[in-house]
Amino acid sequence: MDLDLEFAPRDAAAHPPALAPIYRSTLLRAPRQPLLSLRSTLTEITGPIFGESELDPIDADLTRNHARDGDPIGERITLHGRVLDGDARAVPGVLVEIWQANAGGRYRHTNDSFTAAIDPNFGGCGRVITDAEGRYRFRTIRPGPYPFPNRENDWRPAHIHYSVFGQGFSQRLITQSYFEGDPLIARDAILGTMPDVAARQRLVATLDMEASAPFEALAWRFDIVLRGRGASRFESVA
Amino acid sequence: MSKLPETPSQTAGPYVHIGLIPRQAGFDIFENNLGAAMLTPETKGERIRIEGRIFDGADALVRDALVEIWQADAGGRFAHPADRQNGPPPDPHFRGWGRSGTDFATGVWGFDTIKPGRVGPMAPHASLWIVARGINTGLATRVYFADEDAANAEDPVLRMVEPARRFTLIAPRALRGGIPVYSFDIRLQGDGETVFLDV
Ligand SMILES: [Fe+2]
Numbered sequence: 001m002d003l004d005l006e007f008a009p010r011d012a013a014a015h016p017p018a019l020a021p022i023y024r025s026t027l028l029r030a031p032r033q034p035l036l037s038l039r040s041t042l043t044e045i046t047g048p049i050f051g052e053s054e055l056d057p058i059d060a061d062l063t064r065n066h067a068r069d070g071d072p073i074g075e076r077i078t079l080h081g082r083v084l085d086g087d088a089r090a091v092p093g094v095l096v097e098i099w100q101a102n103a104g105g106r107y108r109h110t111n112d113s114f115t116a117a118i119d120p121n122f123g124g125c126g127r128v129i130t131d132a133e134g135r136y137r138f139r140t141i142r143p144g145p146y147p148f149p150n151r152e153n154d155w156r157p158a159h160i161h162y163s164v165f166g167q168g169f170s171q172r173l174i175t176q177s178y179f180e181g182d183p184l185i186a187r188d189a190i191l192g193t194m195p196d197v198a199a200r201q202r203l204v205a206t207l208d209m210e211a212s213a214p215f216e217a218l219a220w221r222f223d224i225v226l227r228g229r230g231a232s233r234f235e236s237v238a
Numbered sequence: 239m240s241k242l243p244e245t246p247s248q249t250a251g252p253y254v255h256i257g258l259i260p261r262q263a264g265f266d267i268f269e270n271n272l273g274a275a276m277l278t279p280e281t282k283g284e285r286i287r288i289e290g291r292i293f294d295g296a297d298a299l300v301r302d303a304l305v306e307i308w309q310a311d312a313g314g315r316f317a318h319p320a321d322r323q324n325g326p327p328p329d330p331h332f333r334g335w336g337r338s339g340t341d342f343a344t345g346v347w348g349f350d351t352i353k354p355g356r357v358g359p360m361a362p363h364a365s366l367w368i369v370a371r372g373i374n375t376g377l378a379t380r381v382y383f384a385d386e387d388a389a390n391a392e393d394p395v396l397r398m399v400e401p402a403r404r405f406t407l408i409a410p411r412a413l414r415g416g417i418p419v420y421s422f423d424i425r426l427q428g429d430g431e432t433v434f435l436d437v
Contacts, residue, residue, distance in 0.1 A: 023372070029295070046320050110264035127272075173247060
């Protein structure tokens with residue numbers, strides 16, 4: 001195994017624990033045995049590669065990619081940032097996918113029964129490939145908060161779900177971004193699974209006036225940091 | 239040592255389908271549904287199916303999960319520049335990656351793929367990555383093939399697993415309509431808990 005290709009071990013303290021009673025769904029779904037830690041093999045330092053030609057540019061514009069007879073309801077926003085690794089290097093050419101509720105907090109999903117209306121002009125998903133500097137950019141609408149069955153009266157703060165591929169399958173990440181200043185952030189059970197307040201803060205997108213389009217859309221910035229490369233704790237297995 | 243702290247993982251939640259497999263969420267939005275089909279007629283290798291279900295700690299089916307697969311081609315090569323192995327190049331007709339939601343009714347996920355080759359000292363295997371509501375960080379595991387006894391016995395990853403739990407990573411083979419089907423049920427918690435990897 002070439003040392004320069006290995007990924008640094010995942011920093012367990014940076015992530016929520018598998019079992020977190022504040023988030024009820026973890027109770028029966030969190031493994032009870034410790035993960036088996038091993039040094040990356042070729043299987044983990046490699047991962048799928050996606051090309052620009054597989055996507056349509058409109059895929060990154062959620063205000064248009066499911067529009068039927070008009071614009072979606074809600075506050076138009078630009079959501080952008082960079083994908084970096086732990087060594088602060090850009091991660092170019094990787095697929096970033098997002099999904100979200102509409103402005104009323106309703107998902108276009110056969111299993112979502114929240115009473116807010118479906119927006120006929122909003123699908124709620126988009127995707128893009130990062131550029132040479134690791135940058136991505138979506139145009140979308142700001143999602144609404146929504147209730148979910150957990151404790152007595154739990155509401156998710158407005159959030160965007162992210163799926164990110166890195167350069168190897170062990171960098172694969174699914175996360176969520178929140179909006180700076182939302183009072184529901186401090187009450188959220190999902191964010192509450194993370195004891196580390198600084199870690200929670202890393203999931204909060206910040207208002208970015210410089211990237212906003214006057215008289216059109218505010219911008220929010222969310223950078224994503226994947227595992228870096230580097231020294232391993234383990235003896236090579238393959 | 240790393241300079242920037244990692245972005246924390248968050249659960250994919252119950253509506254992961256919207257973003258990654260929108261047709262299962264109930265709408266058709268993209269022309270190209272990434273990961274839906276792994277093979278073309280030109281792909282080299284033995285056609286197989288890998289499928290299974292996911293059970294929670296109360297033995298209930300997990301019907302809202304998403305599973306991704308990543309594997310080598312029939313010659314044991316990955317379609318990725320970090321694969322610097324000698325030998326014939328990777329199969330240009332095989333990316334080696336797919337995604338499948340567990341069926342909302344039956345809980346079954348599955349991939350129509352090809353049997354991967356050996357990768358260096360490792361027995362043929364496929365990586366799986368599982369996300370769902372209630373899973374805060376995606377769970378990684380590996381499928382090994384029950385008809386590869388000799389290779390499995392030498393596999394450096396399987397050898398790190400305590401012998402009593404190795405069976406959780408080895409899929410038995412059966413024929414269905416002439417196609418080999420490898421069954422790989424995943425147990426998130428409790429008796430027979432699947433070995434999950436931190437790699
Ligand atoms: Fe959500």
